[in-house]
Amino acid sequence: MELLQLQYFSTVARHEHMTRAAEELRIAQPALSKTISRLEEDVGVPLFDRQNRQIRLNRYGRAFLLQVEIALGALEEGRRELVDMLDTEQGTIRLATPTLSRLSSSISEFRKVNPEILFRVVQIPPAASNDMISLLERGDVDLCFIAASLNQSWIREQIVLKAEVNLAVPTTHRLAARDSISLAEAANEAFIEYHTEHPFRHINNAYCDAAGITRNVICEVDEPSALWSLVQAGLGVAFVPRNTNDDPNVKLLSIKSPCCEREFSIAWNEKRYLPRAAKQYLEFLGSYFHPESK
Numbered sequence: 001m002e003l004l005q006l007q008y009f010s011t012v013a014r015h016e017h018m019t020r021a022a023e024e025l026r027i028a029q030p031a032l033s034k035t036i037s038r039l040e041e042d043v044g045v046p047l048f049d050r051q052n053r054q055i056r057l058n059r060y061g062r063a064f065l066l067q068v069e070i071a072l073g074a075l076e077e078g079r080r081e082l083v084d085m086l087d088t089e090q091g092t093i094r095l096a097t098p099t100l101s102r103l104s105s106s107i108s109e110f111r112k113v114n115p116e117i118l119f120r121v122v123q124i125p126p127a128a129s130n131d132m133i134s135l136l137e138r139g140d141v142d143l144c145f146i147a148a149s150l151n152q153s154w155i156r157e158q159i160v161l162k163a164e165v166n167l168a169v170p171t172t173h174r175l176a177a178r179d180s181i182s183l184a185e186a187a188n189e190a191f192i193e194y195h196t197e198h199p200f201r202h203i204n205n206a207y208c209d210a211a212g213i214t215r216n217v218i219c220e221v222d223e224p225s226a227l228w229s230l231v232q233a234g235l236g237v238a239f240v241p242r243n244t245n246d247d248p249n250v251k252l253l254s255i256k257s258p259c260c261e262r263e264f265s266i267a268w269n270e271k272r273y274l275p276r277a278a279k280q281y282l283e284f285l286g287s288y289f290h291p292e293s294k
Contacts, residue, residue: 001039001042001043003075004035004243005035005036005038005039005042006031006038006039006071006072007072008021008025008035008039009039009064009065009068010065010068010069010072011024011025012032012036012048012055013047013057013061013065013068016048016054016055016056016057017055018032018033018055018278019232036048043060043064043116044111045060046058046061046063046172046266047060047224048059048061068169069138069240073138073167073272074128075137076139077139077272077273078273079112079274081193082274082275083239084228088181090145091114091116091117091118091275091276091277091280092118092119092120092275092277093117093118093119093120093142093143093275093278094120094122094140094141094142094143095119095120095121095141095142095143095144096121096122096123096124096141096143096144096145097121097122097123097124097129097133097143097144097145098124098125098126098145098146098147099123099126099145100121100123101226101234102145102161102264106285106288106289107119107286109284109288110280110281110284110288111162113284114280115278115281116276117281122135122140122141124144124262125222126147126194126198126199126200126222126223126224127194127195127197127198127222129146129148129150129199132144132146132150132153132267133150133152133155135273136150136155136267136268137269138274139269139272142268142274142278143266143267143268143281143282144266144267144268144273145263145264145265145266146264146266146267147199147200147203147262147263147265147266148199148200148202148203149265150267154270155265155267155268155269155270155273155274156267156268156269156270157265157266158265158266158267158282159263159264159265160264160265160266160285160286160289161260161263161264161289162261162262162263162264163241163242163262163264163283164241164242164254164260164261165207165239165240165241165242165255165260165261165262166183166239166240166241166242166252166253166254166260167183167237167238167240167252167255167273168228168231168237168238168240168250168251168252168253169237169250169251169253170231170233170234170237170249170250171248171249171250171251172234173234173237173251175253176235176251176253178253179253179254180253180254180255180256181253181254181255181256182211182255182256182257183207183208183210183213183257183258183260184211184212184213184256184257185212186213186237186263187211187213187214188216188284189215189216189218189236189237190218190235190236190237191215191216191217191218191236191237191238192217192218192219192227192230192231192235192236192237192238193215193217193219193220193221193222193227193238193259194220194221194222194227195220195222196220196223198222200239200262203262204239207239207255207258207260210256210258211258212214213271218236219235227240228240228250231250232247232250234251235268239260240252241262266282268282268284
């Protein structure tokens with residue numbers, strides 16, 4: 001069994017299509033097919049079910065793929081650790097985040113001090129927390145920027161930022177003349193909310209439970225921009241983090257009680273090697289968002 005066979009198998013398993021895998025690997029399809037066949041001979045079982053020109057991972061292939069990904073990930077971690085030790089290559093930070101707006105300025109300032117360090121950023125839908133868990137588990141990213149805990153024992157989470165959450169109301173709303181309210185006062189309002197599986201929805205539910213109210217949710221969305229636009233249009237009210245963007249159609253009300261905050265954290269896999277560049281960025285974030293702690 002050779003390393004090249006495992007790398008080719010991983011690519012074919014991802015595509016479940018020989019032609020597309022061959023194109024990505026930049027080799028001839030017959031050569032790729034022969035390599036996969038030799039691997040199957042080595043392990044003693046077929047890894048794919050073949051029907052006409054279609055291939056699908058079978059149960060043996062799925063089980064083998066899990067171990068192959070672990071092996072390839074361990075080898076890549078070893079390579080990156082050696083690079084760190086030799087200090088002969090630019091550092092690269094692989095980062096997944098649902099939002100760039102809260103991180104872009106920190107990345108810019110970090111690179112002013114460390115111009116040799118590059119970022120490779122993957123944007124993940126806010127509700128797709130399982131995707132982040134998978135990326136960290138496979139070692140595809142070094143760090144994840146999260147607004148809700150991933151709740152895994154092997155994932156370390158470090159809070160880097162706390163944001164006050166306000167109630168956004170249209171400027172035509174009866175409460176728009178106020179600067180602050182108790183959340184209980186909004187018990188009968190029409191709320192714009194995220195879908196039930198969205199992490200922000202769970203956080204918002206906790207605010208309402210603490211206030212002892214049940215919301216009248218009239219619309220559910222996936223993205224913050226959609227939520228904001230519906231408040232602008234006067235359809236209802238919504239929980240939003242405080243920002244400095246002035247909008248003539250929306251008024252932000254401070255919530256006096258209960259305490260409403262969102263905690264943003266950086267998460268990483270404690271079982272995997274964390275490159276030196278990623279550790280530098282972690283340290284930088286602490287001083288960037290909390291300059292008083294310098």
